[in-house]
Amino acid sequence: MKLRIAIQKSGRLHDDSIKLLKECGIDINNGVNKLKTEASNFPLEVFFLRDDDIPQYVEDGVADIGIVGENVIIEKARPVKIAEKLGFGKCRLSLAIPKAAEYNGVKDMDKLRIATSYPVILQNFLNQHNITADIHEISGSVEIAPGIGLADAICDLVSSGSTLFMNGLKEVEVILKSEAALISNDNLTPEQEALLQKLLFRIQSVKKAKNNKYVLLNAPNDKLQEIISLLPGMKSPTVLPLAEEGWSSVHSVLNENAFWDIIENLKAAGAQGILVVPIEKMII
Ligand SMILES: Nc1ncnc2c1ncn2[C@@H]1O[C@H](COP(=O)(O)OP(=O)(O)OP(=O)(O)O)[C@@H](O)[C@H]1O
Ligand SMILES: O=P(O)(O)OC[C@H]1O[C@H](OP(=O)(O)OP(=O)(O)O)[C@H](O)[C@@H]1O
Numbered sequence: 497m498k499l500r501i502a503i504q505k506s507g508r509l510h511d512d513s514i515k516l517l518k519e520c521g522i523d524i525n526n527g528v529n530k531l532k533t534e535a536s537n538f539p540l541e542v543f544f545l546r547d548d549d550i551p552q553y554v555e556d557g558v559a560d561i562g563i564v565g566e567n568v569i570i571e572k573a574r575p576v577k578i579a580e581k582l583g584f585g586k587c588r589l590s591l592a593i594p595k596a597a598e599y600n601g602v603k604d605m606d607k608l609r610i611a612t613s614y615p616v617i618l619q620n621f622l623n624q625h626n627i628t629a630d631i632h633e634i635s636g637s638v639e640i641a642p643g644i645g646l647a648d649a650i651c652d653l654v655s656s657g658s659t660l661f662m663n664g665l666k667e668v669e670v671i672l673k674s675e676a677a678l679i680s681n682d683n684l685t686p687e688q689e690a691l692l693q694k695l696l697f698r699i700q701s702v703k704k705a706k707n708n709k710y711v712l713l714n715a716p717n718d719k720l721q722e723i724i725s726l727l728p729g730m731k732s733p734t735v736l737p738l739a740e741e742g743w744s745s746v747h748s749v750l751n752e753n754a755f756w757d758i759i760e761n762l763k764a765a766g767a768q769g770i771l772v773v774p775i776e777k778m779i780i
């Protein structure tokens with residue numbers, strides 16, 4: 497028995513999806529233009545599909561699990577479970593209007609023509625704000641719509657904002673924040689569920705490792721207690737004597753979010769020779 501995963505064939509999520517599987521120790525040979533392949537060291541079959549189709553395939557059980565943006569999951573409104581958010585493909589779905597247009601709030605969208613590939617999410621947003629607008633569904637190149645007279649505003653994905661900028665548009669409302677997620681069919685068999693849990697365990701170890709760094713530093717023994725008190729660590733820091741009398745080496749794990757603040761405090765407390773090393777897997 498194999499678990500079948502659907503990932504994007506090409507596009508924004510393709511490379512990161514393959515990379516995540518690799519980081520989980522799963523080897524797949526991803527031949528050019530192949531639509532289906534198998535992992536050599538995990539019971540996993542991989543289907544390469546258009547991202548829009550992935551929720552439907554997972555709902556129908558053609559694939560058991562899939563990797564797709566939350567924006568697509570919500571737009572397609574299929575009854576699938578979100579098993580894990582994956583931390584890549586981060587973007588937002590936003591409303592944008594021509595740079596020179598005046599904007600005083602969502603109510604300015606009333607009666608406008610809005611071009612989008614996300615009619616369901618947009619309609620829900622407009623309903624919540626009691627706004628009636630004319631939604632033009634188009635499947636791509638949405639940012640060009642105001643420039644060619646197709647629409648007054650757009651609702652599309654943004655990350656750096658450069659596509660909006662290049663098309664003379666400005667972002668005025670964020671409707672949704674999104675990242676890639678692992679979705680699963682609602683009715684997996686116990687065997688499939690066990691394989692999914694095995695995969696999730698690996699994904700979580702990879703994610704935790706990415707959010708943490710291994711830190712080594714030298715501390716004079718008279719500052720050791722103060723330095724140790726600044727370090728969270730997985731249990732408590734490792735302390736080893738240095739060859740030089742009166743000094744110790746301290747090893748610990750620091751979370752990315754608190755990282756720079758703690759490093760500054762460690763330096764101020766007398767830590768020296770601070771080394772920061774990436775962690776490949778982290779199992780707690
Ligand atoms: N600029 C961006 N930055 C980060 N993530 C993005 C960005 N644009 C899109 N994404 C995420 O990546 C997903 C895939 O985007 P992409 O542009 O490759 O889709 P697509 O053109 O619809 O591809 P497909 O050919 O599979 O239908 C989006 O649904 C979204 O979740
Ligand atoms: O804010 P930015 O960093 O400019 O990113 C936003 C753009 O990225 C996505 O398209 P993509 O580049 O994936 O091309 P596509 O239209 O072929 O899907 C999205 O549809 C926007 O057009």
Ligand SMILES: [Mg+2]
Nearest residue numbers: 546547548549
């Ligand atoms: Mg698509």
